[in-house]
Amino acid sequence: MYKLSGVTKQYSRGKDTVHALRGIDLVIEDGDQLVIQGPTGGGKSTLLQMLGGLDRPTAGSVELDGVDIARLSETKLTKVRAENIGIIFQSFNLIPTLTAQENVETALVPLGLKVSERRSRAAEALESVALAERLHHLPGELSGGQQQRVAIARALVKKPKVLLADEPTGALDEGTRDDILALLDGLWQEYGLTFIMVTHDSHIAKRAPRVATIKKGQITVSDRTTATK
Amino acid sequence: MFFTYLRRELRRRKKAAIVISMGLALGIALVITVNSVSAGMSQAQGKVLQSLYGLGTDMTVSKAAAAASSTSGQPRFNFGARDDSKNQSSDRVMVQGFETLKSSVVTQVADQTGVKKAVGGLSLSVIKVSGTFDRGTFKQNQSAGGKPGGGGSGAPQGQVQGGGADFSINSFSVYGTDVANLDLGPLTSSKITSGKGFTSADTNAKVVVLDKSYAKTKKLTVGDSVTISGTKFKVIGIATADSGDSAANAYIPLQRAQTLADSKDKVTTVYVQAADSKKISAVKTAIQKNISGTTVTTSADLADTVSGSLSTASNLATSVGKWLSIAVLIAAFLVAALLTSSAVNRRVREFGTLKALGWKSGRVTRQVMGEAFVNGLLGGALGIALGLAAAYTVTAISPTLTASLGSTAGAGAGPGAGGGGRFGGAGGPGQQAASKALKIALEAPVSVNTIVLAVALAVAGGLIAGTFGGWRASRLRPADALRRVE
Ligand SMILES: Nc1ncnc2c1ncn2[C@@H]1O[C@H](COP(=O)(O)OP(=O)(O)OP(=O)(O)O)[C@@H](O)[C@H]1O
Numbered sequence: 001m002y003k004l005s006g007v008t009k010q011y012s013r014g015k016d017t018v019h020a021l022r023g024i025d026l027v028i029e030d031g032d033q034l035v036i037q038g039p040t041g042g043g044k045s046t047l048l049q050m051l052g053g054l055d056r057p058t059a060g061s062v063e064l065d066g067v068d069i070a071r072l073s074e075t076k077l078t079k080v081r082a083e084n085i086g087i088i089f090q091s092f093n094l095i096p097t098l099t100a101q102e103n104v105e106t107a108l109v110p111l112g113l114k115v116s117e118r119r120s121r122a123a124e125a126l127e128s129v130a131l132a133e134r135l136h137h138l139p140g141e142l143s144g145g146q147q148q149r150v151a152i153a154r155a156l157v158k159k160p161k162v163l164l165a166d167e168p169t170g171a172l173d174e175g176t177r178d179d180i181l182a183l184l185d186g187l188w189q190e191y192g193l194t195f196i197m198v199t200h201d202s203h204i205a206k207r208a209p210r211v212a213t214i215k216k217g218q219i220t221v222s223d224r225t226t227a228t229k
Numbered sequence: 230m231f232f233t234y235l236r237r238e239l240r241r242r243k244k245a246a247i248v249i250s251m252g253l254a255l256g257i258a259l260v261i262t263v264n265s266v267s268a269g270m271s272q273a274q275g276k277v278l279q280s281l282y283g284l285g286t287d288m289t290v291s292k293a294a295a296a297a298s299s300t301s302g303q304p305r306f307n308f309g310a311r312d313d314s315k316n317q318s319s320d321r322v323m324v325q326g327f328e329t330l331k332s333s334v335v336t337q338v339a340d341q342t343g344v345k346k347a348v349g350g351l352s353l354s355v356i357k358v359s360g361t362f363d364r365g366t367f368k369q370n371q372s373a374g375g376k377p378g379g380g381g382s383g384a385p386q387g388q389v390q391g392g393g394a395d396f397s398i399n400s401f402s403v404y405g406t407d408v409a410n411l412d413l414g415p416l417t418s419s420k421i422t423s424g425k426g427f428t429s430a431d432t433n434a435k436v437v438v439l440d441k442s443y444a445k446t447k448k449l450t451v452g453d454s455v456t457i458s459g460t461k462f463k464v465i466g467i468a469t470a471d472s473g474d475s476a477a478n479a480y481i482p483l484q485r486a487q488t489l490a491d492s493k494d495k496v497t498t499v500y501v502q503a504a505d506s507k508k509i510s511a512v513k514t515a516i517q518k519n520i521s522g523t524t525v526t527t528s529a530d531l532a533d534t535v536s537g538s539l540s541t542a543s544n545l546a547t548s549v550g551k552w553l554s555i556a557v558l559i560a561a562f563l564v565a566a567l568l569t570s571s572a573v574n575r576r577v578r579e580f581g582t583l584k585a586l587g588w589k590s591g592r593v594t595r596q597v598m599g600e601a602f603v604n605g606l607l608g609g610a611l612g613i614a615l616g617l618a619a620a621y622t623v624t625a626i627s628p629t630l631t632a633s634l635g636s637t638a639g640a641g642a643g644p645g646a647g648g649g650g651r652f653g654g655a656g657g658p659g660q661q662a663a664s665k666a667l668k669i670a671l672e673a674p675v676s677v678n679t680i681v682l683a684v685a686l687a688v689a690g691g692l693i694a695g696t697f698g699g700w701r702a703s704r705l706r707p708a709d710a711l712r713r714v715e
């Protein structure tokens with residue numbers, strides 16, 4: 001369970017200070033799905049970084065299962081990222097020189113598994129995203145949708161508690177987008193993940209059970225399930 | 230994963246890897262070449278010294294140069310003027326440098342602390358003048374004997390009118406060897422290539438060992454005999470100098486040499502081997518202090534007097550070569566560091582992603598360091614190959630350098646050219662041997678130390694580059710995974 005209180009993030013460059021997040025309070029239950037939307041520059045990605053432990057807030061706390069990850073030591077935070085958080089990006093962020101299987105393996109490297117176990121788990125994960133046949137292909141040899149599937153496999157291979165996605169379909173065409181969304185939906189349910197997805201796409205937001213909107217660093221959550229009830 | 234990733238990245242950034250490796254290789258190749266050529270230079274210098282000294286000699290002791298000596302030691306020739314134009318021949322045996330030490334000095338030197346061994350030797354110059362001398366055309370002063378050769382300061386004693394004198398001067402050097410101590414002294418730098426060498430039984434034997442090139446020009450072989458100042462010596466062996474240049478043309482037992490030169494119990498030079506090669510200067514000081522009237526010349530002193538293209542090249546190698554290789558190395562290190570850290574800049578998102586995936590900063594840094602390190606090793610291997618090739622090329626071409634050793638013996642006048650007469654001289658007379666000009670083929674031996682140094686430099690280059698890049702990588706944050714680059 002995530003519990004954010006008063007999360008503020010400021011970026012200062014010289015004299016200028018950008019207030020990316022201004023006091024965010026938010027609770028996300030385990031197994032929930034939250035879609036974060038809002039205008040560009042609103043602070044969506046920044047919030048996702050706070051949730052993923054990729055960056056620390058200027059003020060406020062980010063509790064994950066009762067632990068304030070904003071105040072963890074770098075070593076412990078790295079461990080949290082390695083074990084509990086899966087993340088996918090708009091531009092896939094695969095390592096171009098590594099094959100699909102090796103890319104998925106990179107997520108298991110910090111866990112210190114045996115090479116053989118790492119390999120087989122990576123192969124399984126790729127199978128679950130329907131890429132069993134493309135284990136040894138380099139990212140450059142795969143389509144955008146396939147690359148994002150590899151990235152999804154990489155995010156989920158460690159069986160994380162949380163899956164974070166920053167505009168996972170932003171670089172894909174509509175058909176592929178729907179495939180990926182369907183895949184993510186399926187995996188969310190299958191793994192019982194806490195799934196948080198940032199998107200520009202109002203089409204996606206409309207289908208989501210719970211939507212948060214961030215504008216100028218401030219959040220409003222509309223809980224469709226409770227609202228429509 | 231480390232090695233797979235490393236290998237793939239190196240292959241992907243082949244061009245940068247090649248540039249980095251080539252730069253390092255160039256620097257390292259230069260270091261090897263300069264080092265080995267320098268080693269070759271000192272080896273060549275060593276050979277020059279060895280040809281004078283022989284193996285194992287650390288210093289020589291000779292008589293301290295006295296004030297300009299009288300002309301009494303200069304050679305004179307007396308030819309009886311004849312009517313029948315008959316061929317006449319006369320030998321003059323002189324002590325080289327005209328300065329001798331008592332044989333007892335040898336034991337005195339040997340007794341000094343730090344001296345392992347001391348052996349005396351007598352260097353002689355023999356001038357053979359032979360030719361015809363026709364009285365009919367020579368107008369001499371009252372006296373019966375003409376004196377065409379008068380010495381540098383002496384005025385001609387007679388006048389040749391119409392030129393009836395025709396003789397040649399032939400000079401060669403003879404070294405009196407202590408046959409009881411054959412393991413020290415000039416002959417040690419030669420090998421007996423024909424016949425046999427001296428034995429301790431030859432103390433006063435009328436035997437001679439000839440230098441190969443001298444024997445060749447004189448067409449002498451083992452079994453022939455040579456007459457020096459009326460004494461017939463049997464040629465028992467031919468010696469070939471290791472450096473191609475010998476200390477003397479002929480070697481005879483010391484006692485015989487002393488008899489020939491009328492220098493009983495005299496030596497020109499004492500060859501000294503120090504007990505500890507690191508304490509040579511202390512031994513030098515001790516000898517000079519305790520035995521008056523001596524000059525001690527160490528190999529180092531002699532090396533300082535080496536001039537000619539050898540010393541020019543040697544200076545060039547040690548100064549220009551050293552600085553050039555240092556400059557190239559620094560440039561190569563800089564290029565490697567810059568390229569490595571710019572490669573990291575282009576991979577900000579990649580490394581950010583790995584950190585976001587939970588990779589420890591150290592692991593990412595290690596990856597970058599590893600790549601740079603391999604580049605360094607590649608550069609090192611390439612550099613060693615290039616350097617070895619260059620060194621072997623130098624050795625294969627073996628350019629000839631000349632070395633002149635400054636005159637260390639006292640200056641003395643050569644035999645004067647008398648009035649009239651035609652001198653058909655073969656070989657320069659007199660002190661020629663005191664100042665030697667040698668031709669030395671340059672080699673570039675590559676020592677293990679040089680290779681170790683090269684490897685160390687390559688590793689250092691890789692590590693410096695890796696440290697730059699690794700430091701950049703260590704400062705990247707996981708949030709950089711979301712950076713919009715590329
Ligand atoms: N590293 C940074 N340094 C300075 N300012 C930053 C940094 N990252 C984000 N910002 C600023 O913070 C604000 C929020 O950025 P953020 O990336 O969270 O927006 P976003 O909602 O994800 O926008 P988009 O829809 O375009 O991705 C923006 O004004 C942005 O310029």
Ligand SMILES: [Mg+2]
Nearest residue numbers: 044045046166
């Ligand atoms: Mg964004």
